[in-house]
């Protein structure tokens with residue numbers, strides 16, 4: 001599904017963020033990416049989203065080289081990828097329901113589809129009781145669950161979760177990880193970046209360790225080796 005072929009990325013100031021990264025991720029995998037701050041994790045995600053391109057090497061999604069993808073096809077790629085951020089990035093003036101509904105509106109879904117899918121997806125993240133709350137009326141864990149609902153509502157093939165538990169306490173972290181696991185069990189590929197050793201070990205899935213722009217380990221069984 002995803003293939004990084006000998007990818008290097010240098011920024012204009014000379015910083016080498018990625019250095020010869022080769023990596024493949026199959027449909028249905030759950031992959032955690034760990035590494036110290038500055039290791040290149042965010043750059044890897046940006047290249048995968050087509051927000052930026054490698055200096056050398058190539059990134060492919062379903063065998064299509066993202067650099068060669070036409071501009072008009074980018075929105076379609078973005079719809080196939082749901083993104084979850086550490087800082088939630090919800091719209092403050094919309095309720096939980098409206099935040100999720102808005103993602104469907106942007107994707108061109110009908111009012112009927114929205115009315116049927118939004119409650120369903122909010123139930124999946126156990127937020128039925130709070131769907132009319134605004135972000136300021138929700139806890140960190142609840143905000144992240146809204147963000148997950150928003151990320152999955154258009155049935156993406158891939159979820160990218162960039163430090164999704166970075167602002168959460170251990171109980172909420174555990175809940176978010178369980179939800180991501182459930183989404184993966186339903187068939188969606190998940191790529192998670194995290195600093196949290198407990199998360200990686202609880203998952204027991206593939207772990208890629210990055211350091212100074214390189215992959216230094218790729219374990220199939222959930223070892224956090226920093």
Ligand code: ADP
Nearest residue numbers: 011013015017036037038039040041042043044
């Ligand atoms: P991580 O997500 O693992 O913390 P990043 O991918 O954000 O790592 O950063 C990798 C390296 O690239 C760091 O040294 C960072 O300072 C640098 N970097 C990231 N983005 C930019 C940018 N836009 N311009 C210059 N350097 C950058």
